[in-house]
Amino acid sequence: MTAASQDRYAATAAVPEDLDSAEAKLVYLSLKTAGGASVDELRDNVGLNKLTLHSILRTLRERGTVREDDGIFSPAADAR
Template sequence: MIETDTVGPAGQAAMPPELQSPRAKLVYLYLSTNEGGTVSEMADSLGMKKIALYGVLKTLRKQDLVDRDDDRFVTA
């Protein structure tokens, strides 16, 4: 079995292997480096439409990779 590091360069969390979509990776990376964010913050920073972000966040929540705290999303 191949083992992967749980910590990436400079102590950052490694990208979960189940993330396949480039958008999901982008959103996850944003949340992990910014210690969370709102949909509006992500839309402004990432240049994505809110409707697209809601779809990505829904998928990430189903995979237990992201949690929601009121209007903020954070990595699980």
């Protein structure tokens, strides 16, 4: 297994267990890989529309899975 493969596997394995939808998992992994992103960057990266992203991000913030700072969303440090 290459180092890049191991990194991708580690990121996948680190998805919090309470994420139910494939879209929420995709958004979380995109944020984790990028280290943070705006809604526009997420739209470009994952291909979901802004309305869907805002709904997912609101839920993830309420659960404490992601945080927002000046329009940039990133995984919460204690997300499991």
